[in-house]
Amino acid sequence: MNKRFWQSVLAMILIAFGFTLIAPQKGFSATPQERIDGSIQLIREMIDQKDSPRMAALIEDAKGVAIFPSVIKAGFIIGGQRGEGLFLRKDPTTGRWYGPNFVNITGLSYGLQIGAQSIGLVLVVTNENGLRGFMGDNVKLSGDLSVAAGPVGRQVEAGTDSRLKASIYSYSISKGAFAGLTIGGAVIDVDENANAIYWGASMSAKAILGRPATDTRIKPLLREIAILEKKAH
Numbered sequence: 001m002n003k004r005f006w007q008s009v010l011a012m013i014l015i016a017f018g019f020t021l022i023a024p025q026k027g028f029s030a031t032p033q034e035r036i037d038g039s040i041q042l043i044r045e046m047i048d049q050k051d052s053p054r055m056a057a058l059i060e061d062a063k064g065v066a067i068f069p070s071v072i073k074a075g076f077i078i079g080g081q082r083g084e085g086l087f088l089r090k091d092p093t094t095g096r097w098y099g100p101n102f103v104n105i106t107g108l109s110y111g112l113q114i115g116a117q118s119i120g121l122v123l124v125v126t127n128e129n130g131l132r133g134f135m136g137d138n139v140k141l142s143g144d145l146s147v148a149a150g151p152v153g154r155q156v157e158a159g160t161d162s163r164l165k166a167s168i169y170s171y172s173i174s175k176g177a178f179a180g181l182t183i184g185g186a187v188i189d190v191d192e193n194a195n196a197i198y199w200g201a202s203m204s205a206k207a208i209l210g211r212p213a214t215d216t217r218i219k220p221l222l223r224e225i226a227i228l229e230k231k232a233h
Contacts, residue, residue, distance in 0.1 A: 007143050009194050032102055033217065035194070036072075036100070036218060036221055039069055040224050042120040043067070043224040047224070052152070053153065054145065054153055055151075057232035062092065063127060065087060065225070066086065066087045066123040067087075071119050072106060072118050078132070084102075084119060084194075086154060087100060088218075097213040099208055100198070100213065103134075103189060105121070106185050107141075118174070121172050124150060124171070125168050126168065134205065136206075137189065140187050142185050146168070147166060152171075190205050198217075
């Protein structure tokens with residue numbers, strides 16, 4: 001058999017391996033409360049970062065925030081990523097939050113990579129275009145829904161979207177390192193099971209994000225977000 005055939009076989013094996021890495025595993029999904037607790041810890045860690053004021057300023061005027069306490073990225077040449085989290089919609093005029101809508105993020109990545117790592121990921125949604133994506137059952141972070149590495153510090157630095165016109169800005173933290181993160185091609189899906197557990201009934205993302213976030217279970221996370229927002233001043 002020729003070389004091209006074996007290259008094709010190897011590629012298919014690696015792709016299958018990548019999908020295995022990101023496939024949901026029954027019995028290993030975090031509960032809604034675990035996701036909230038993880039989100040609280042992630043926001044607290046970001047509060048402590050000296051470069052977070054620009055992120056805080058974006059959240060102040062945001063349309064919503066997606067928080068993933070742990071996104072696992074792993075692979076060999078072709079890799080995958082998967083994480084469980086939640087999305088909160090915000091009315092920037094009143095400062096009120098709505099939700100949470102529980103979501104999962106998955107995706108494949110390509111290039112020189114080996115091993116695995118876990119990162120905390122926050123996506124700040126800044127306009128109506130970005131919000132519309134999260135009001136449905138799933139959203140792909142590419143194409144018209146632009147995602148840019150979030151600016152850090154108190155000034156917009158080179159290498160970021162300095163005009164701040166992207167629909168979504170992404171931030172990550174791993175092993176204490178905080179930075180804007182370039183992410184694209186991933187898909188965010190609604191976790192119907194987690195939502196049914198939290199809300200006690202099956203509801204659409206739009207219905208969930210129309211409900212004020214007043215439940216005692218989500219209030220501790222909202223308090224931490226409010227503390228983070230104060231770093232903008």
